[in-house]
Amino acid sequence: MKPPFGWxxxxxxxxxxxxxxxxxxxxxxxxEEQMAAEFGCARATVNRALRELALAGVLxxxxxxxxxxxxxxxxxxxxxxxxxxLEVEGRGQSYGFVLLEEREQVPPAxxxxxxGLAANQELLHLRTLHLADAVPFLxxxxxxxxxxxxxxxxxxxxxxxxxxxxxxxxxxxxxIAFSAASATPEExxxxxxxxxxxxxxxxxxTWTGEAPITAVRLVYAPGYRVQTVx
Amino acid sequence: MKPPFGWxxxxxxxxxxxxxxxxxxxxxxxxEEQMAAEFGCARATVNRALRELALAGVLxxxxxxxxxxxxxxxxxxxxxxxxxxLEVEGRGQSYGFVLLEEREQVPPAxxxxxxGLAANQELLHLRTLHLADAVPFLxxxxxxxxxxxxxxxxxxxxxxxxxxxxxxxxxxxxxIAFSAASATPEExxxxxxxxxxxxxxxxxxTWTGEAPITAVRLVYAPGYRVQTVx
DNA sequence: GCATTTATTATGTCTGCACATAATAGCGGA
DNA sequence: TCCGCTATTATGTGCAGACATAATAAATGC
Numbered sequence: 231m232k233p234p235f236g237w238x239x240x241x242x243x244x245x246x247x248x249x250x251x252x253x254x255x256x257x258x259x260x261x262e263e264q265m266a267a268e269f270g271c272a273r274a275t276v277n278r279a280l281r282e283l284a285l286a287g288v289l290x291x292x293x294x295x296x297x298x299x300x301x302x303x304x305x306x307x308x309x310x311x312x313x314x315x316l317e318v319e320g321r322g323q324s325y326g327f328v329l330l331e332e333r334e335q336v337p338p339a340x341x342x343x344x345x346g347l348a349a350n351q352e353l354l355h356l357r358t359l360h361l362a363d364a365v366p367f368l369x370x371x372x373x374x375x376x377x378x379x380x381x382x383x384x385x386x387x388x389x390x391x392x393x394x395x396x397x398x399x400x401x402x403x404x405x406i407a408f409s410a411a412s413a414t415p416e417e418x419x420x421x422x423x424x425x426x427x428x429x430x431x432x433x434x435x436t437w438t439g440e441a442p443i444t445a446v447r448l449v450y451a452p453g454y455r456v457q458t459v460x
Numbered sequence: 461m462k463p464p465f466g467w468x469x470x471x472x473x474x475x476x477x478x479x480x481x482x483x484x485x486x487x488x489x490x491x492e493e494q495m496a497a498e499f500g501c502a503r504a505t506v507n508r509a510l511r512e513l514a515l516a517g518v519l520x521x522x523x524x525x526x527x528x529x530x531x532x533x534x535x536x537x538x539x540x541x542x543x544x545x546l547e548v549e550g551r552g553q554s555y556g557f558v559l560l561e562e563r564e565q566v567p568p569a570x571x572x573x574x575x576g577l578a579a580n581q582e583l584l585h586l587r588t589l590h591l592a593d594a595v596p597f598l599x600x601x602x603x604x605x606x607x608x609x610x611x612x613x614x615x616x617x618x619x620x621x622x623x624x625x626x627x628x629x630x631x632x633x634x635x636i637a638f639s640a641a642s643a644t645p646e647e648x649x650x651x652x653x654x655x656x657x658x659x660x661x662x663x664x665x666t667w668t669g670e671a672p673i674t675a676v677r678l679v680y681a682p683g684y685r686v687q688t689v690x
Numbered sequence: 691g692c693a694t695t696t697a698t699t700a701t702g703t704c705t706g707c708a709c710a711t712a713a714t715a716g717c718g719g720a
Numbered sequence: 721t722c723c724g725c726t727a728t729t730a731t732g733t734g735c736a737g738a739c740a741t742a743a744t745a746a747a748t749g750c
Contacts, residue, residue, distance in 0.1 A: 273731095275703085278704095311537055312535075428642040456638045507701075523741065702741070710733075713728100713731100
């Protein structure tokens with residue numbers, strides 16, 4: 231028979247007590263041992279539950295002092311960033327893309343700086359327009375470092391750079407930033423907009439650990455939202 | 461003495477093998493028991509390492525079939541969403557805010573719809589301008605449900621609604637969405653902009669579990685970015 | 691051949707115990 | 721009073737064993 235208090239039940243019960251203000255912000259909660267006794271389970275089970283809550287930012291735990299309810303609870307929002315093709319198909323739309331440009335050239339100083347490369351370094355510049363139901367969805371402006379990408383495909387018309395990278399250079403480090411920007415005249419033209427409007431922009435830089443791989447700027451069509459539950 | 465293979469070491473070693481393509485995407489990796497034997501540790505230790513990697517989206521695990529390297533690795537970006545005051549102070553700027561409006565009224569249909577409330581329901585409408593070094597930083601347009609907020613402060617000039625909510629109604633459920641929008645004339649005026657530009661917008665809805673608490677629209681001053689490491 | 695039951699297998703979780711580690715409290719001596 | 725050592729304490733991690741669960745493969749019946 232299933233034990234009445236698995237670690238998920240304990241996590242839920244602790245959350246309930248915090249929400250019910252039985253345990254108030256800043257206040258210490260019982261030790262793992264005390265709770266194990268109360269719930270009639272092993273300390274490891276309580277530990278698992280409390281560890282998850284600490285990870286979520288609900289509890290602050292310190293050796294010797296014990297666990298306390300976080301005073302300034304920091305909400306942690308977590309987003310999935312799928313391949314563009316899967317993002318479009320996930321909306322029930324058909325995916326397509328157009329390769330706009332593919333050539334080696336020296337990128338602007340801002341890009342080189344972000345990647346930490348020498349000023350005269352040539353990179354592979356790729357611009358791709360992603361389509362959802364044949365309508366512009368996302369404009370991708372990417373710089374690739376050929377030095378760390380041994381077997382690049384001959385051309386990126388069969389598979390988008392986006393997808394090729396996820397499949398061939400996965401599990402890299404990097405950072406991402408979201409912001410808003412007005413569409414440049416060219417962006418407006420490529421996205422099929424009659425007038426310049428506010429666009430959602432995501433910028434990513436990725437590394438293998440020591441060498442830079444790619445810097446990309448993603449400009450989404452109007453109305454794009456990135457959404458998640460808290 | 462510390463065992464040579466703790467769960468973190470195992471997680472790192474598995475990641476190394478995946479990055480080195482010793483274990484390729486889609487391919488099965490050894491069972492927990494086999495790896496426990498290889499690393500000379502208990503199965504629980506391997507389990508902990510692999511569980512974390514599955515949570516990060518690197519592995520896909522299924523009972524009976526075992527673990528395999530994810531074919532379409534989904535990047536998971538995680539953002540901290542602090543109280544606005546702490547966000548401003550964290551940048552080394554001084555925080556301030558101005559309460560622009562505070563009155564009970566019937567919100568627009570879109571807001572009622574998002575909160576799932578009756579059409580004639582009155583809510584408390586609060587508009588706050590948050591300042592960083594006395595310069596407009598964020599425009600907050602919030603609707604509060606007084607029915608579930610028993611002891612609201614007399615006025616929100618001493619502590620911003622934002623902070624009051626985090627301190628008094630923490631650990632709620634909710635969702636958040638990021639998007640881009642052009643500043644309305646009024647938004648432009650309040651943020652001190654001479655011309656309408658693209659602004660970063662965050663919209664949140666929060667619940668106690670059954671009853672809606674608040675819906676808020678946060679319009680950030682130009683240049684705002686939300687950034688994180690992957 | 692096909693559907694249903696049964697056995698097998700890897701992961702998921704739990705227990706009870708042990709020791710490591712970090713942070714704190716208390717003590718003793720100068 | 722202050723400094724430094726030691727003891728204490730709660731969490732962090734580990735082990736070996738056990739059973740639960742879900743998914744698959746094999747065996748069975750028709």
